[in-house]
Amino acid sequence: MPFSSxxxxxxxxxxxxxxxxIGPAAARGDHPALIDGRTGQxxxxxxxxxMVDRLAAGLAEAGLRPGDVLALFSPNTLLYPVVFHAALAAGATVTTVNALATEKDLTTQLSDSGAKLLVTVSPFLDRAMAAAAHVQEILVCxxxxxxxxxxxxxxxxxxxxxxVLDPATALAVLPYSSGTTGVAKGVMLTHRNLVANIAQTQQVVKYDPADRVLAVLPFFHIYGLTVLMNMALSKGATLVVLPRFDLVEFLTAMADQKVSRAFVAPPIVLALAKHPLVDxxxxSALQVVFSGAAPLDGDLAQACxxxxxxxxxQGYGMTELSPVSHAQSHGDTRVKPGTVGPLIPNTLARVVDVATGDDLGVGEPGELWIKGPQVMQGYLGRREDTDATVDADGWLHTGDVGLVDADGDWFIVDRVKELIKYKGYQVPPAELEAVLLGHPQIADAAVVAGHDADGEEIPHAxxxxxxxxxxxxxxxKDYVAERVAPYKRVRAVTFVDAIPKSASGKILRKDLRAQL
Known part of the structure; x- marks a missing residue:
């Protein structure tokens, strides 16, 4: 039986x-929407x-039409939400590109998404120009x-x-995710998907116009896009924007701007809990640290x-869920280490036995399935992958193992899928394995999720x-580092005589993990 919120x-x-x-924005007048955490602009x-109104007109003059795709390849800036919403207001779809993408990554995404325009920043132009052979024009912020x-x-x-568009069918954003397995795929999210997830999540992650919210999580990541950028701006909060995480800049912005809420990933929680600079x-203005993008250890949360x-x-979600399905309620002072909170409104969940497909009950771990208006439309041009992730009844199979307790609080306890989460970024083992096998002195290779000294997941080859x-x-390590984005690098290596495999040739990852 499905569990409900x-x-x-x-x-x-x-x-x-x-x-x-953006609709309510003009009426808010001089209230600050975005502050540059470095300069105060x-x-x-x-x-x-x-600016959204004028840029929407300018993009239309530049040839952007409803249904076209605009690629946004930029770190967090004050102009990021301007470009994003202007493109959507012009009827286009935005494909958000990881700021750490390599030339190869960018080329693949631009080609797969069919991007017509590319908006970037001058420090990224070397990669942008090398990758954008089929793009009509490259614009800079x-x-x-x-x-x-x-x-x-x-x-x-x-x-x-x-x-004029139909929110239920018009694609708003096309982020790329590796999903439960394999290479990155375009996740088709409609206006209704995003609007629904904002409306749902605002019932638990509640913003107020008085809030000053640190925005260091990248807007190109669906967590930063929905939970930070769009939710905060829809409620009149002020975003304090940083382009990347640097501890001194982060702490300086928090103190100078009297930040009340910080949305982060677990490595930043670790720094806040343990780094001597914090003192x-x-x-003192900080009220809530909210963690997402990867599981947060309960003891670490309590220490912070x-x-x-x-x-x-903390909360839980994935790109294919726009992204939120669970979140601890704002202001909830109950101390229950490790929980990602209850289901958000309008959301159903099932816990399914991976071996039998049977539904499980309270306290029993199984694969987490989600159903709700936030579930993606599918993967762009990949019907087989879509059908493997979202079944005929609309249930999205997350690939994560979870359980729910008697209070309705959920825990993510394991992962069915092979995807590695390194500092909140998705790292597909198959991609690294392909790179490793290109080395003339490597006969075979496999990559699994290992852990560093702080307990964070790392790619272990x-x-x-x-x-x-x-x-x-x-x-x-050097060979891989020269060929992949920085967050995809192999962080540890173990030499073995042979890679264990099943009779069908599938890598026995559990046997490798047992050696860690």
Whole structure:
């Protein structure tokens, strides 16, 4: 029998994402919407609304039409939400690109998504220009010789396009996710998917206009896009934006801007709990640290809460869920280490025995299946992968093992899927294995999730060297590092005589994990 949320269902507005998020902005006037955490530069809500309107007109003049795809390849900046919402207001779909993407990663995503325009920043132009052979134009958010800037497009006096779309079918965003297995795939999320998840999640992760929210989690990641950027702006909170995590910049911005809420991944919780620098900053305004993107250890959460004197909470989701399905309620002071909280409204869950397919009950761990309006439409151009993830009855098979207790609180306890979560980033073992097998001195290889000294997941390679080869662990790490994005690098290497495999040739990863 499916489990339901303890919270009442909410009505899902029949609007587009910009209508929900940017629609109320102009009326908020001079209230700060976004603050640059490094420089203090501020965009008010009135400015945000005006810039989205003008850029939507400029993008339409540049040839962006309803149904087209715009690729956004940028770190967090004040202009990121402007570009995102302007493209959507013009009727286009935005494919968000990881700021750490290699030229190969970017080429693949631009080609697969069919992107017409690419918006980036000048430091990324080397990768962008090398990858964007089929893109109509590359625009920049700053300035670069030979490229138009988004500010130039905003100078148009043309009217903003009057786009009519069906929120239930029009694709809003196309992030790329490895899903439960394999290579990255375009996750088709409609306006209704995102609007629904904002409406659902706001019942537990509640923002207030008085909130100052640190935005260091990348907006290109669905967690940063929905829970930070869109949810906070829809409720009039102020986002303090940082382009990447640097502990000193992070702590300085928190103290200077009197940040009340920080949304982070577990490695940042670890730094807040243990790094000596934290004691040098006044973080007394901080009320909640909310962790997502990867499981947060209960003991670590408690250590961080005790040190900072604030709540440390977490939630659960995945790109294919827009992304939230579970979250601890804002202000809930119950101390239950390790829980990701209850199901959010309008969401059903099943716990399924992986071996038998039978439904399990309270306290019994099994694969977590989710059903609700936040479930993706599917993977772009990949019907087989879609059918393997979302069944005919609409249940999304997460690949994660979870259980629910008698209070309705959920725990993620294991992973059916092979995907490695390194600092919140998805690392497909198959991709690293393919790279390793390209080395002339490697006969066979497998990659599993290992752990570093802090207990965080890392890609751990098992390597069977070719006869007569002389390889060191550092040789293997360097070889991979030259060919993949930084977060995909192999962090540990074990040499073995042979990679254990089943009769069908499948790598026996459990046997390798037993050696760690």
């Amino acid at each position: 303890p919270l009442a269902d909410v009505e899902i507005p029949e609007v587009s994402v910009p209508q929900l998020v 501020t965009l008010t809500y009135a400015q945000l609304a005006h 700053d300035t670069a010789e030979g490229h138009r800037s988004v500010q130039e497009l905003m100078a148009t006096t043309a009217p903003a396009p009057a786009v 040098q900053y006044d973080l 809460a005790a040190r900072l004197g604030c709540l440390v909470q 098992f390597v069977a060297a070719a006869p007569g080869a002389f390889l060191t662990a550092q040789d293997v």
